[in-house]
Amino acid sequence: MERLKGKIAIITGASQGMGESHARAFVAEGAKVVLTDLNEARGNAIAEELGLDNSLFIKQDVSKVEDWKNVIEQAELKFGPVNVLVNNAGILGPIANAIELDEEQYQKVIEVNQDSVYYGMKYTLPSMIKAGIGSIVNISSIAGIVAIYGYPSLAYMGSKFAVRGMTKAVAVEFANKNIRANSVHPGFIKTPMMADATDEGGGSATQFIPLGRLAETSEVSNLVVFLASDESSYLTGTEQIIDGGMSIQ
Numbered sequence: 001m002e003r004l005k006g007k008i009a010i011i012t013g014a015s016q017g018m019g020e021s022h023a024r025a026f027v028a029e030g031a032k033v034v035l036t037d038l039n040e041a042r043g044n045a046i047a048e049e050l051g052l053d054n055s056l057f058i059k060q061d062v063s064k065v066e067d068w069k070n071v072i073e074q075a076e077l078k079f080g081p082v083n084v085l086v087n088n089a090g091i092l093g094p095i096a097n098a099i100e101l102d103e104e105q106y107q108k109v110i111e112v113n114q115d116s117v118y119y120g121m122k123y124t125l126p127s128m129i130k131a132g133i134g135s136i137v138n139i140s141s142i143a144g145i146v147a148i149y150g151y152p153s154l155a156y157m158g159s160k161f162a163v164r165g166m167t168k169a170v171a172v173e174f175a176n177k178n179i180r181a182n183s184v185h186p187g188f189i190k191t192p193m194m195a196d197a198t199d200e201g202g203g204s205a206t207q208f209i210p211l212g213r214l215a216e217t218s219e220v221s222n223l224v225v226f227l228a229s230d231e232s233s234y235l236t237g238t239e240q241i242i243d244g245g246m247s248i249q
Contacts, residue, residue: 001032001226002029003029003030003229003231004029004030004031004084004093004225004228004229005029005030005031006030007026007030007031007032007084007164007228007229008032008034008075008079008080008081008082008083008084008122009032009033009034009082009083009084009085009086009228010029010033010034010036010082010084010085010086010124011023011026011033011034011035011036011072011086011088011170012036012037012060012062012086012087012088012089012116012120013036013037013062013088013089013248014033014035014036014037014043014046014057014088015035015037015038015039015042015043015046015170016037016039016042016191017087017189017191017192017217018088018139018186018189018191018220018221019035019037019086019088019219020046020217021027021217021218021220021221022086022088022220022224022225023035023046023050023055024050024221025048025218025222025224025225026084027050027051027054027055027222028227029225029229030242031054031057031084031228032054032055032078032079033050033054033055034056034058034071034074034075034078034079034082034112035047035055035056035057035058036051036057036058036060036062036071036089037057037059037060038057038059038060038061038110040057040059040078043057043059044057050133056072056074056075056078056079058070058074058075062087062089062112062116062120063111063112063115063116063119063122065119068119068120068123070120071122071123072123072124072127073153075127076127078114080107080131081127081128081130081131082127082128082131082185083127083128083131083133083134083135083189083208084134084135084136084137084228085120085121085124085128085134085135085136085137085215086137086139086224086228087116087117087120087121087136087137087138087139087163088139088160089112089116090112090113090139090141091108091109091113092152092156093105093108093109093152093153093155093156094152094153095150095151095152095153095207096152096153097153097154098153098154101153101154101155104157105153105155106153106154107200109134109153109155109156109159110155110158110159113156113159113160113163114158114159114162114163114166114246117138117162117163117166118166121136121166121181122139123171124136125170125174125179128177128179129177129179132178133178133179133184134174134176134177134178134180135179135180135181135227135228135229135232136167136170136179136180136181136182137165137181137182137183137184137224137228138166138167138181138182138233139163139183139184139186139224139225140160140161140163140164140167140183140184140185140239141156141160141185141186142158142185142186142187142241142243142246142247143157143160143161144157144160144161144162144163144164144183144185144239145164145185145239145241146159146247147236160185163183164185164239165181167181167182167183167237167240168181168237170238171237175236176211180227180232180233180235181236181237181238182227182232182235182236182237182238182239183223183238183239183240183242184227184239184240184242185225185239185240185241185242186215186220186242186243187209187215187241187242187243187244187246187247188205188206188209188214188215188243188246189214189215189216189217189220190214190215190216191217192216208246208249209243209244209245209246210245210246210248211244211245212244212249214242214244215242215243215244219242220242223240225243227240238247
C-alpha cells in the first residue's frame with residue numbers, strides 16, 4: 001500500500017542529504033513531490049530520476065519570500081493544492097561562541113534556518129486550506145532540544161529552538177483547519193553537512209550516542225513519511241527526537 005498516495009508535498013533542501021532521502025521516500029510511497037534547492041543541476045537530475053510525472057524541481061533560496069511565492073504557484077499549477085510541507089533546508093554555520101560569532105554570520109543562519117520555516121508555513125498554509133488537509137514537518141535538530149557545547153553556535157541552536165516553538169504555534173492556530181504541524185529533531189546523521197562536524201568515521205560524535213553510530217538518512221525519512229501520512233492523524237504540535245539516545249543522558 002502506498003502510504004502517501006494523494007499527497008502533494010514540497011521538500012526544501014532536496015538536492016542532497018536528508019532532503020534527497022525524504023524526496024525519494026515520498027515518491028516511493030506514492031506522493032507527488034516538489035523538490036527545491038539552490039543546486040539546480042543535482043535537483044533536476046533527481047527529479048528526472050524520480051519521474052517528471054511524480055516530481056518537479058524548482059530552484060529556490062528558502063530565505064527569499066519571492067522564491068516561496070513562486071514555489072507555491074508552480075506546485076499548484078503542476079499538481080494542485082499542496083497538503084504536505086517538509087521544511088528541511090538548513091545550514092550549520094560557523095563553530096563559534098557568542099563573542100566570536102559576528103553579526104553577518106548570525107543573521108545568515110537565522111535567515112536560512114528560521115526565517116525560511118516561517119515563510120514556508122506562511123505561504124503554504126493557504127494552499128493546505130484549499131486542499132482541506134495538511135501536514136507540516138519542520139526539520140529542527142537535537143540542538144533544538146538541548147544545548148550542545150561547542151556545536152556550532154548560538155545562532156544554530158537558537159534557530160533550531162525557534163523552529164520547535166513556531167511549529168507548536170502553527171499546530172494550535174490551524175488545528176481547526178485540519179492542518180497538523182510537528183517538528184523532527186535529528187541527532188548526528190550521515191549527511192554531507194555532518195561531514196564538516198565529525199571525523200571521517202563519525203568518531204567524534206558516536207562517543208556521545210548510546211546506540212553507538214550515526215543514523216542513516218533513510219531512518220529519518222521513515223519518520224518524516226509517518227508524519228506526512230494519515231497514520232499520524234492525531235499527532236500535532238509534537239517534537240519527534242531521533243538521535244540514537246543522545247539527549248537522554
